[in-house]
Each structure stands twice: as C-alpha cells, then as structure tokens.
Amino acid sequence: MSAQHRTAAPRTSGSLARSRPRYGEFAVKVVLLLAALVSVLTTVGIVVALLEPTIEFFSEVGLGEFFGSTTWGPLFNPPAFGVWPIIVATLEITLIAIVVAVPLGLASAIYLSEYATPRVRKVLKPVLEVLAGVPTVVFGFFALTFVTPLLQDVFPFLGLDGKNALSAGLLVGVMIIPIVASLSEDSMAAVPNGLREGSYALGASKMITSVRVVVPAAFSGIVAAIILAVSRAAGETMIVAIAGGFKSVFTLNPANEMATMAAFIAQAGSGDASVGSTAYKTIFAVGSLLFVMTFAMNYLSARMVQKYREVYD
C-alpha cells in the first residue's frame, strides 16, 4: 500500500507544477477587485458631480465673499453668499447633538461592555440597533410635533421658535447615540482582558477599572466613534429640515430657527433655483464644502483608529 502511495506521488521533476490551469482564480480576483472599485467610482462620481458647478460658482462669486461675509441668502434678491451662518448653524446643531450623544452613548457603551451580563447585552444591543435604524423623517416628525411643543410647555422662558436648533440638535443627538455607543463598545471590547484583570488584581473597583483603564485604553477608538458620529450629525438633513428650519440668519441662540448646510441643500435642491443660475450652483458649492468637511473629519478618524490598532498589535 505504501508502494502505491509512492506512485501516487511520482518524484519526477515538475510534479509540483500546476496540474490543471486555474484561470478561474484570476478571474475571481478581478471580479472582486472590480466590486471594491465601485466605491472608488462612487467617490469619483461625487467629486465629478460636485466639481464643475462648484468651480463655476467660485468663478462667479469668489472665495472672498463665500468665506469672508456673514450674510447668507443665495435665493434672495439681491443674493448674499456669506456661508458662515449655515456653517455656524451646522456646527451648533452638531454641538448640541454631541453634547447629548457623547455622554449618553459613552455611558451606554461602558454599561454594555463592562457591566451588562451577556444576556442583558443580547437584549439591549438590538434595541440600540433599532434606534439606529429609525428613519430620520420620523425623528424630524417627532421633534417637530412632540419635543418642541413639550419643551415650549415645560420651559416657556427659553422662547423656543416653532422650529429651533435645540429640538433638532437633541434629536440628531438621539439619532447618533447608537453610533457612539456601538463603536465605542467595540473598541472597549477590544481592550485586552488582561488589562482589566491587572486592574482588579490591584484592588481596583469596577468603576475605577472602567473609567481609568478601559476608557483610556479604548480612547482612540472612542474618538473615532465620536468623529464618525459628528460627521453623521453634520450631514443630517431630514431632522434639521423638518425641525430646525431654513432661516438663514447669523445666530447662536439655539432657541432660534436656523438653516444648516444640509438643510440648505435640501431646500434649494428641491426648489425654485433654475439650472445654471448662480443660486443653483450654490447647492454644489455647499455640497462640496460639506463633503470636504466630512472627508477631513473621517481622515482624522481613520488616523485615530490606526493609532489605536498599533497599541495592541
């Protein structure tokens, strides 16, 4: 039987050569690469769709006015192209959202990662996933018809407008809680158990271990989660369009109505501006700005994650 075996594997030179051609393997790899390239194509598509009108816009309006003035109203007569009011509104709503989402999301993440039993986690994580899936129109509807009236009743001194940055920001915050919570939880779960054991073995309590060992060790992952959440908040459209309003004034008071960049795009993009007009091109200029902002934030986040991977690998 062993002799048979030998003949089954002859020692002739070239016996290790490919016994049958495998073009399929190569074809598969090409197909897979093409699939991966779709995403690159998407980015190219976005850039192409944005670039030409944006360039035309800046040749008509000029960077100076766009970034140098604080009056916004591309669809008014005379038009005004100072982009700061909508940037400020975007940042303000994002800030409110972050103020809501970071403590709640982070605390939820610590709870899920460090305190919850597997059983509890198995129930709570899907609930957070549902929250993450709630359509943004629904959040907008809820903010406009429930949260704003409630806030107006409970805190009349705030002088909330019917549409306001506060409710919109609050609900954007609720929308991004699951992002902060689940990504932070992932990075806390990635903290080697050895670190926790090391801390407990020194007589540290669970709270101290969570706060002083786990959170710092997962820090860059947490920051990456927050950055992703920030870019989702900054780009959120429906909630701010429904509950935040379109008023393009330069204001910091969150009780006021204000238009964010995304809200402006939604409003102008589905509206009156006629093709080729400067007002129309403004949509693309603002879109480009939003794209560049999220790109920059995401690049930052990718770097953070990179750094965090290095610590344990």
Place this chain on the structure above:
Amino acid sequence: GGDAKPTSEGTSAAAAPGESQGAALSGEVKTDGSSTVAPLTQAASELFGEEQPQVKVPVGSSGTGGGFEKFCNGETDISNASRPIKDEEKAACEAKGIKFAELTVATDALTVVVSKENDWATCLTTDQLKKMWEPAAEGKVKTWKDVDPKFPAEELKLYGPGTDSGTFDYFTDEINGEEGASRKDYSPSENDNDIVTGVSGAKGGLGYFGFTYFEENADKLKAIEIDSGSGCVAPSVEAAQGGKYTPLARPLFVYPSAAAVKRPEVAAFLDYYVANIGTIAKDAKFIPLNPEQEAKLKSDLESLKSQG
C-alpha cells in the same frame, strides 16, 4: 410604465390612438413643479383615474423652479407653476426645442394672517406690508410699533414660504417691487403648517400663504384685509374671482409641453382637467376660475393641440 427607455417619448399609448372618451388608454403623464399647484393636479389625477385607470399621473412637487428645470430638460410632460415662467427658463426650454402653452387653471388669494390674539390689526396697506418685508427692514423693523406707531410694541415675528417657492416670488414681486427681494430674517418654510403653528403661537406673528391654508385653519388664525389704495378687502373666493383682491390674488398655471400633448393619454388628461376644472378647484380647495377665465383656458388648450 414598464418601457425600457425612461424618457417621456417612450411612454406612448398601447391602446388605440383614438381620442374618444370611451377608449381605454394607458401610459404615463409625468407632472412636476409647484407644490402649491400640486394638489390641483393631484385632484385632477385622482378624478381622471376613475375614468382612465390605466393612465398614470404621478405628481411631483419640486417647486415651480425645480419643475421647470425638469420640464425644459424634457423630463416631464406637464409643469405646475405658481408664477409665470421666467425668461431664463424659457430660454432653457427653447434650447431643448420644447414648446409649451401657459394654462391658467385656478386662482389663489395669498392670505396674510396674524394670531387670533392680535387685536390691533385688521387691515394693512401694501405699504405697511412692504415696510415689514422689504430687505431694508432686516434687523430694523422688529416690532409692530416700527411699522406703525399706532400699533403696540409687540415683537414682530414673520413667517412665510421658502425662498424657493413661487409664492415667495409672487409676494416679493407684488409687495416689495422686485422678485426675491425680501428681508432674510423671517422663518421660511416649505411646510405651510409651520406658518400656521408659528403665527398662531406668537401674539405678534404674521405670515402669508395660500388661501386654502387659511380656510383649513380659520379657527386658529385671523386673515388681514389688504388695502392697495382702494380700500380694505378681505380675502375671499368672490373677491379673488372678481379681481377685487389685489395685488395678492394670483393665477396658478400648468404648462403642458406641445410634444406631449400629441400623446393621447396626455391629451385626454388635459381635456379632462380643463373640462372639470370647477370640480377640481373645489376638491383641491382653490378658488375656481370665473367664466371668462374658464373660456380662455379652453381656447388656450385647443390652440396648443392644434399647434404644429
């Protein structure tokens, strides 16, 4: 519907090309444009659907400008508009060889509303409105007192349609003298319900929108009479129809493309629209045309159909 080519030319009728009312037609009549006019075309579409269930009439509401953009790109058959087509838009249509007609299908009475709690204003002159709304008022006219010393110093909170709407264009044109010229620090909204909520919730609130919205919310709001030099006139069906509610009574339009009208389903839809315009306007809660306007509508459509 299910053709391979998604352009309007492709959606030809599968049924007999006859225009007789009885023959079952099919196909799609694409409409888009003004969100103000949309309910009118939607009502027409609903009623027409009972007659010709195989003809589909989707109604978009991209706004008057958005509608013309698609219309002049050959992407829709009929465009709804709450203001007449602009010169640039005409040029865009011409460039694509798209011919069209302007059909006036109903009348709207832009209604200026204030809160029920407002006990000082029942009638405003167009000048007073201008004083409130002109670009120069931005940041300066903050209370009612700034408009007229007789009014109390109640904070003036302004609400209106978004800058992208035909309603805004019309109002700014008529009141401020130039289309789009407006103070920017008012609360604009695509959703007229927001104006209802906003104005009814603020003692010093003021806003404007289509007559329908006022009628639906007459319990919450108070309509202001308008004085354009010949005395105060309250918005009403009769005043608008009779041409007395100036300058805020405005016509609403649909723009069918000449090429599309060649298609039997489009022609049938328009025929139906025009023939039943009274019912449609009532269903959509607009002010119906007066008899002269109705006659003009019919002849306008006929001349479009007989065009080239």
Place this chain on the structure above:
Amino acid sequence: MAILSTPRSAVQLASKGRPLREHLFRIALLASLAIAIAFLAMLIVYVVEEGWPRLDSTLWENQPSIRRPETAGIQSGILGTLWIIGLTALMALPTGILAAIYLEEYADKTKWYNRLIELNISNLAAVPSIVYGILGLGMIARWMQFGFTVMTGALTVSLLVLPIVIISAREAIRAVPPSIREGSLALGATQWQTIYRQVLPASVPGIATGSILALSRAIGEAAPFLMLGAATLVRFNPEGVWSTFTVLPLQIYSFIARPQEEFAVLAAAAIVILLAILLLMNSVAIWLRNRYQKRW
C-alpha cells in the same frame, strides 16, 4: 513583616463603604442607556397613538388622495419602498460582499491602492446622504439618463449603503478564525475554494445581519429622494425598474406639509408602518444572529 502589618482580625477584609459610589455609577450608566431607549419607546408610543385612527386596512389598500385624506392610503409608498429595498439588496449586497472579500482575503494592505480603497470606503460611510442625492441626480438620473425611476433611486441608495455593507461584511469575514482558512489551504484548496466553501458559509449569519441593518438604513432614507425630486403624489404602484415611484419616507414628508389635520394622522400611521417594516427586518437580523452564532 507583611504579616505584622496586616492584623488578622475578622474585619480586615471588610469593605470600606465603596459600594455606594459604585452603585451610583452603575445606575448613572444604566440611566443613560435607559434615556436612549426611553426616547425610542416614547417615539413609538407617540406615533402609534397619533396614527391609531388610521391603522386599518385602508391604509395599505388605498392610494394616497388629496381629495379624501380620511381614507387616503400609502400603498404606492409601501410598494415603492419595497422595490427600492429589493433592488438595493440585489445590487448593493453582492457588490458589497464581493468588495469585502477582496479587502479581507485578497488585498495586500501594503499596496497604496488597497489602502486608498479602504480609506475611501470609511470616508464614504460618513458622506451625508444628501450628497448622495446630488450624485444620483447629476450622475445617474441625468448623465446616465436613467431618469426619475425606481432604478435611479435604487442605484443611489445602493451606493449610499454600499460602504455600510462592506464594513459589516468585512467584520463578519474577519470573525472567521484564520485556522479555518489554514485548514483548507493546507489540504490543497485554492484560495477561492477556501473562501467559497469555508469562509463564506461560516460568515453568512454575520453578513446577513450586517446586510439587514444596512438595508434598514436604506428604508428610512428620504434626503436623497428629495434631491432626486422623486414624485410625492403617486397613485399607482411601481411596475418595473423604469417606473415612476415614491417611497414611504417621502410620502410622510409630504403629508406633514398638508394643511388638513387628517394628513398628520396619516403621517403618523405611515410612520408606524415604516417602523413596523424596520422592526421586522431587525427581528430577522437578531434571529439570524442568535440562531447561527458560531462558537469556535
């Protein structure tokens, strides 16, 4: 010496009043989670209560109507949403999974183009959906001349969820232990045989779960359709990929803007339907996850 410093009294190992602080912290954490969940609960209760009068069969049997808001339905929206989801599943899922396989199993991370693809995907995951709307309008509807059809909508949403699908599929593939791959390769299997016959079957539950969650994001999107100018008032169901269509979130958005009170109720009822579809998909995801969870 150590012994001397630690008296052997019975109280030496007793706690030092630490538990209270520990308890408060724990309660604070739980409260945070509870707030998030309470929002969800409040939201659901609110829309169910608001939409209750209209939660009957007319809601999905009828088409939207301007003339009779009290009996208007949302059939075209439900079916439009299902069409979009179906097509998105057909396009985004295979592409996303294949791309994930490429990145996890083939891509040499030291090559600049692979790193670029990775960075690009994580970046796309953060791009606002309204920007995808601009892409869909400019590139798909206009440049590719697909018009304002189901196809355009589905393609746009597919591109939007593609990065999410890729990221979650990669995670599922990564969760398959390398020992399974090594085991297969050591038997003389080719790389694709290994992937197709070992890695993919083992990661199907994870991929399915991630895909469902990605699709539930697609269900709720309204902003890209707003940008695309999808028709809001559509009284017929889509019949094919080149059909005119509308989706539920967009219908809801337009109902909110109607003056009649009946439309607010209708909007709430439509939201209940949308949430029901969402919950259904999430339940499937959870079921899949629990049913096929691998223990290696």
Place this chain on the structure above:
Amino acid sequence: MSDVRNPLPTGTAVPRNPMPTSGTAVPRNPMPTSGTAEIGVSVPNVSVRGPEVPRTIEALDPVFTVSGLSVFYGDYEAVRGVDMTIGNREITAMIGPSGCGKSTVLRCFNRMNDLIPGARAAGKILYHDEDLYGDHVDPIEVRRRIGMVFQKPNPFPKSIYDNIAYGPKVNGVKGKMDDIVEEALTKAALWDEVKDKIKQNALSLSGGQQQRLCIARAIAVKPDVILMDEPCSALDPIATTKIEDLMQELTRDYTIVIVTHNMQQAARVSDRTAFFTAEVDADGVRHGRLVEFDETSRIFTNPSDKRTEDYITGRFG
C-alpha cells in the same frame, strides 16, 4: 498497534530515583548539590530531604487553608475537592497538565473568579483564619492584599510611572508617590533599567521588563501574597532567569503562589509543590484534582503517587 509508543529516554524515568543536581548551593530546597553524578541509588536518600518532618502537607504558618474546594463554571465542576495549605513566606508551585484547574484554583485565592459570570467556589478557603468567601468580605479588599501577576505581561498602556502609581492611587494611598514608585521598582529589580525613562510608555519595554513591571505594580500596593499564573511562559530564558531570581528575593517579604507549566521551574524556585491533574469521572466529565501536595524536593525525588511520577518523568503531559 496500541503501544508502539517509545519508552522515555530520560534519566528520571526510574521510579524513586533521587535526583542529582548540578549547580550552586540551594538556599530554599535543601537538596543534594553535588557537582558530580550521584545517581544509581534506588532507595530514597532521606538525608537530603531537609528537615525530617513527617510527610505532612500542612504548612506551619499557613496563609491560606483550603479545604474541600470545588470550583464550578456554571454547571461544570472544573476542580473538585482540593485541600491544601499555603505557608507564610514560602513559594508554593502548582503544576499539572493543561486544563487541570491550576489557574482556576489560583484565581480563587484572590477571588478573581468572581469576575467570571457563572463561576462559583464551594468548600472553604481561610485566609489567615478568615473565610475568604465570607459574607462580610469585600473582594476588592481581598485583591488589594493578595496581588496577582499574569501569564502575559499586561502593563497598562500608560507610562511606567503611572503603571506603578495606579494601584496606590486607586487604593487611596497618600504619601509621596515618587518614593512608592521607586521602592516598588527597586524591589522588582527594575529600577536601574528604567529610572531614566520612567515617563515612557510601559509598552515600549521588553517582555521580561514588562513582567517585572507587573510585579512591581503588584508590590506597590503592599500586598501580603503574590499570585503568579505562568509568569514566565511568554518570556525568553534570560528574562525567565531574572524573574526566578526576583521571586527568590521577594519571598523574604511575601508569600508567593506560582502556577507553572514548567516542572523545572517549579523544582528550581518552590518550597512546596501541588500537582494537579484532570480526571474523568464515571459520567465522562473531566474534573481537576489535586493529586499530591508536598515539599518540592519530595515531589520531584520521591513522589508518593504514580500519576505524579508519570507526569514529572514525562510519561505524559
């Protein structure tokens, strides 16, 4: 074909053969220290077994007294019926094949197993006559007094200084932290190597240094006992030697319990050795059992149990 296995070509295979050692003087295990071969004697050489006490497994001054300890993970009884005592300022080694429950038992000594959901200990562990699992006992306080060093060095991703200062800080120790850090590092024989880079990230240290840092970290909270679970298995021979030397040094002040896979290590460093193995009961379930517990010299030269002998002579494991 059931037994074509090779017999063991090791010198230890002969039962009851006292083991000769080559090397320097033995401070802890008074065993024969001949530089030359002194083998071939088949009778136990009693004289080299140190203080000729009866074969008691009781330490004279016990820190832990374990009786009838069984440990469960959920329904699974991982370890069954362990009795042993850990003597004060001695090094006790726990050896045995993989999965026999060494770590499980070790982790009962500072209630680390409390952290594993479903883990539960039955039986009794007295710590200085106090029930370690008593109701009034705070596991956090237990862990402060009974330190632990793990298999893989697990420094916190912080500076060397912060690693050491962490324990005293969380335990509310006032006092000059710099001194505490220096003292702990000095005791752990690491001070000279790191004193110039005390603020540097601990992860930049070598594996052996990291492990000594972990020992220093444990020392810094002034524990009574240090538990070590295979502290050298991730280290190279040179680092291992350093840690072993350190253990000898530390046992002046501390009681040490060490789990090791490496019999030679147990033989080198410990005073007493516990040999565990896993046995299959009537139901086919494997439980860890303590087979033999005795002075290290006796375990390695004159085990009383056949299984111990088989294990240390390499017949299995």
Place this chain on the structure above:
Amino acid sequence: MSDVRNPLPTGTAVPRNPMPTSGTAVPRNPMPTSGTAEIGVSVPNVSVRGPEVPRTIEALDPVFTVSGLSVFYGDYEAVRGVDMTIGNREITAMIGPSGCGKSTVLRCFNRMNDLIPGARAAGKILYHDEDLYGDHVDPIEVRRRIGMVFQKPNPFPKSIYDNIAYGPKVNGVKGKMDDIVEEALTKAALWDEVKDKIKQNALSLSGGQQQRLCIARAIAVKPDVILMDEPCSALDPIATTKIEDLMQELTRDYTIVIVTHNMQQAARVSDRTAFFTAEVDADGVRHGRLVEFDETSRIFTNPSDKRTEDYITGRFG
C-alpha cells in the same frame, strides 16, 4: 542576589549521561530498554544507538533537503541559515524554546508561509530533488502533497463526513467518497468512535477526536508528508497518547515532521530531532538558529552542543 536560583533536581542534568528507559520494546529508537536501572555509565553506550552510522545529519532517503534556509518576515530575519534533511517515512521532531522559529521552518515545507504578507524564504528546499520554491511550482499542489495538522484542532464547522470529503472534493478526486471517508477515518483511528455519527457536526467531538479528525482530513487527500505543528499541545494526556500512537502507525506510509514544545514527546515519538534556539546577533536582533540535528537518541543522551544539553536538561526554556 543574582544567582540564588535552584539547581535542577532532574536526573538528566548530568552531561553525556546515557539515559535509561523503562518500558516496553522500542521499535523506532533502538535505545536500551532495561526494566531495571542501568545508570551511572558516563560513556556513551554506543551499542544501544542502533545502526552505527557516522554522526551524519543526512537522511539516507531524503524527502526534504534544506540548505541555507533563512526566513524573513518583512525585513526581520526570523530564522537564519538552516541545513537539514528529512528522511523518508521517518518522524522528525523540531524542538526549541518559544519563538525560535520552529513553526516558521515547518511552514516553509508546504509553503504555508506564502500566505503571510511579507514572509519570504531564502536558501533552498528540495522536495524529492525538486526545488520547492522553483518557478514552475504551484503552492497549491505542494500543499496537496504535503499535508498539515495544526496546534489547535481546526475542524471545519461542518459534519464529520464533510470535513473529510472536503480535501478530495476540492482536489477534484472522483471515486466513491464514502470509501475515502471511511478509509481516512480508519487510518486516523477514529472510525470506530464516529461511524455512527458521521453526519454530526465535527465541533461536537472532543478535542482529541477533533485532532484525529484533522489528521484524517489530511490523510484523505493522500499526501506524501504530514507536517504537525504542536498537534498535542491543546490536548489532555489520554488524547495525546492516542495521537502519538497514531503517529507511529502513520509513519509506515507517511513522512512526518512534528514541532513540539514537549521534549518528552519528541523523545518518545521521533527518529530524528532538530533543536532550534533563538540567538541575538551583533545588532541585538533575535534570529532562530538550528543548533543541532541528529538522531533523537543521540540528541537526548549525548548532545554535542552545550545549548542543546542545557535545554533538554531544563536549564532553560
């Protein structure tokens, strides 16, 4: 305090001391098989070392001939300058401390290292006179001929049957699959245990059974050589014994190379042993080196290198 370490109390500590073994007849390593102690002889007992060939490291009928093999992970040279031959139908063991490159070398034999990005082998490995890294060589074909069994049993999460059938299937083997499965399981001494539950999920088997399943899976593709990387380290003693018996059995038909941490195992099962260690070069970089390669009996009784001796006598590791 630098050298208070205990000397080793093991019998193997005396250099050049031929090791007596107790047990049954030895088919593979012809070593003294005295049931009684035959120790105290300080001169190598040449007569018991089997065929008295010169101390060549060349196998007579080589399957692999390795010369000047260095393996790089990126820029890091993990293993440097290895020369060895693997004899046909012999069991060759590779031992050495952790990180010395045993796995790295083993994985070169079936080009498993190709799969690690940046891994690269320099030098030459001939497989039956054919360059294993030659241009025409298809690594997939190589792996079909040279099977591998891993440290942790890694059955596919499928049925037992599918686990075995997988290899033949992907290699396009036609023929009655049921017979192939039965034959492979029988050879791996697993058939009797699983024949009634062949469709059951392989993950439901015990660790030892899983490992035998992995061996059966490797056998099913009819390889020439089987590489095993610490195949028993995750197993209990009983399962280990079974696998070792199985290896003896398999070596009738197959050439086996095994990496093990366990010296006793190497001594028990192998014909030849390669001892690796990691050495630090002038730049402070650690490289794995092959220190000594010889017949197993000689390595364990009469190593020619001090480092080998130190290692097998437990002086480090």
